[in-house]
Amino acid sequence: MTAIVCMALTAAGLVIAVLRGVRGRFRSALRWGAVALVPVGLYLTGLITVFRRIGSALGSWGTHLVFDPKIWTGVVLLGVAVLVLLATGVGRGRRAPKAGKAEKPAAVPGGSVPAVAAKRQSAADLGDFSDIEEILKRRGI
Structure with missing residues (x-):
């Protein structure tokens, strides 16, 4: 089913590219042709399956986020860590030397x-x- 959808998207994009080329818009036709090759390229390299797995993992994490106290504890700990780092000045440049201490x-x-x-x-x-x-x-x- 995925292969059929990818090939249909590629075919539709190539039709649009040909129509643009016939009208004299060659740069636009080349862009449409390049974009039209993306769905079949993703399918043939197996990246669509990878994206599906990533989406499934993110969806699973999202549903667990709502109901799992362990995840909420982790979110709170990450928030505390960010607040402590911001409060201690991580990301600020080195301070200028004090007036009493002159460097050679x-x-x-x-x-x-x-x-x-x-x-x-x-x-x-x-x-x-x-x-x-x-x-x-x-x-x-």
Whole structure:
């Protein structure tokens, strides 16, 4: 029965593709032809059976969700875990160091110049961008 439905859908899609092609809409015809091949491709690869099993498993889980206290306990535990993770700041970036604790600048490999000075030197090598900096400052960027 599944094979018949898939082949009928493919045939209908190919008919639409041919009609589009006759009318001069070749891109649309190619799209319809490609979409028309999907049902038979799914059937021949066995993915329709996989999707049916997944749907059946989800349906079974859904019916058990309503009546099974064990599943409700699991849902509550997952909710508590998410709340604790959100409350403790998972997903936030690293905080800036406190004002009292200043970090030493990192050294540039192969030299004793701090990394900040090396960045300034490389920025100076790129040329004068003072006009661009001025525009960005006026815009608040």
